[in-house]
Amino acid sequence: MNNLLVSDSRFSYPLSTLQQIARDILMHAKQGGATACETNVSDGFGQTVTVRQDAVETIEYNRDKGLSVTVYIGQKRGNASTSDFSPQAISDTVAAALSIARYTADDDCAGLADAELLAQDYPQLDLYYPWTLSVEEAIELAKHCEQAAYAADKRITNSEGATISVSESQFIYANSLGFMGGYPLSRHSMSCAVIAEQKDSKQRDYWYSVARDAADLESPEMIGQKAGARSAARLGARKIATCDVPVLFEAPIASGLIGHFASAVSGGSLYRKSSFLLDSIGQQVFAPDIQIRELPHIPKGLASGAFDDDGVATVDRKVIENGIVQGYFLGSYSARKLGMRTTGNAGGTHNLIMHNAAPMDFKAILKKMHTGLLVTELLGHGVNAVTGDYSRGASGYWVENGEIAYPVEEITIAGNLKEIFRGILAIGNDVVVRGSKQSGSVLIDRMTVAGD
Incomplete structure (x- = not known):
């Protein structure tokens, strides 16, 4: 056809x-x-x-x-x-x-x-x-x-x-x-x-x-x-006491972490100096084993494109290599404002995929976390693009001894995106493709969970 x-x-x-x-x-x-x-x-x-x-x-x-x-x-x-x-x-x-x-x-x-x-x-x-x-x-x-x-x-x-x-x-x-x-x-x-x-x-x-x-x-x-x-x-959800524990973002919402990074290193945020990741090329921003690739030419890809909104050809590239920032997301205008070259991202990003060398299945990540919070839903928009401070309403499940124990609700998770990115301990192989950013479940070493 x-x-x-x-x-x-x-x-x-x-x-x-x-x-x-x-x-x-x-x-x-x-x-x-x-x-x-x-x-x-x-x-x-x-x-x-x-x-x-x-x-x-x-x-x-x-x-x-x-x-x-x-x-x-x-x-x-x-x-x-x-x-x-x-x-x-x-x-x-x-x-x-x-x-x-x-x-x-x-x-x-x-x-x-x-x-x-x-x-x-x-x-x-x-x-x-x-x-x-x-x-x-x-x-x-x-x-x-x-x-x-x-x-x-x-x-x-x-x-x-x-x-x-x-x-x-x-x-x-x-x-x-x-x-x-x-x-x-x-x-x-x-x-x-x-x-x-x-x-x-x-x-x-x-x-x-x-x-x-x-x-x-x-x-x-x-x-x-x-x-x-x-x-x-989710029936029978409880509140929990405030604590500092590992937090596991379920795959469907883990891709949001990539979104916060992409926004921080996009041209408009950079030339307006409204980003917590200014001058970050060459800097260690993520944990050392984290890779993020942009792959615009995936057949059937939800964010695939042969060229950007300026007509500039898109290319495969490494955005994060071994946790280090390799490039920004720039269109022609923002590139000129920064004295740089466009990356073919006028209009947005193309199939950003975050992974590491050894993705784990979901049960293995729960075992690795041992005790902590599995987040399955985020509420509100409490992210400060200038400082990286992160605070979101959440619900999910309390995990004990590597097993889901019971559902929890009416809590807030908080931290700073710089620490969150560097604190990634594991990435799952349970990728759910729904948009321009893709990742399996992401385990963070420690965040503040505010409850009762």
Whole structure:
């Protein structure tokens, strides 16, 4: 099956139309006096079906399109956008961007990416898998998922619903240096959240799966079973006394630690000096056996991309090697602000994977921790990007003698990200891929757990 041909039949416009719109934008910008121009034109649609208590709760369908135009008049920059693809709207949007540019101040870092860094030939990454799922089929899948959650434990008494989501889009990025590229993308998901009840205790938990290809999603029965089992396992949760103990972040939330690192070494945070990891290249930030790699070209990868939002070619690279920072995450603008070279990260990161030489299975990590806290849910946003201070509400399980003893709730875990990164003792092999950052469960040597 040729995914590119399939895409033309499913979207509102063929990809060739988006390409022509991009050419028209560049032409209007040049005729209007722009010295440079870049544009992004996109088109997409989605379908979401939610079933709750075996009845259809919501059916949503959306079609979206839009274009953005950025023009440069020397070192002056203007941007405008619209969702109207008519010739008059395109001309008016370019004119608006030019008008804005004429009234802005010069910025010596403004401009397109360097021509030699733009992607030329790039790999096909298998990022588009259409899911021809009717509403009726989606309803049946959601019902199976929710029923599996109820069947997982007799204490499941209520549901927040099971949801099936289909999302497909396509885009073209082009600039006045002659670059034009783009491709279709898909992202499908299935989720379930239920409530368990016993005596006066009620607990909620969930599970979900996301993939480019619907065939790679976990089965609805597995998703429902996990959601139900997780909710029931939290019944009887206790508070614990304040203590300093090892903390194990379960895999689905451990990837958040990579996110805090990526944010701290991203261009905007660095040139604004609002990061606790300023001037960290060459510095030991993580434990000595920790590696973080950026792999933009993983087939079907949820954050794979042949080029970034500036059109710069993406490349595999080591971001952390043996705990030492090897590079930042920079787009063309932030790289110029820092006097550095872009890393192809305008628009974000691409498949960051944290690992060490000897990943452990989950039971082995519990044994290694011996006594401490397993965190399965984080609440709030208590992270100070400038100091690295970390304080989050949490719930999970108390672990004794390497075994899960009982669920805990209404606690706070606290520390400093510098110490947390350096204090990583183990990484699990239980990776759950849900986004741009991937890691197994992560064991930290010591954090403060605030309870009663």
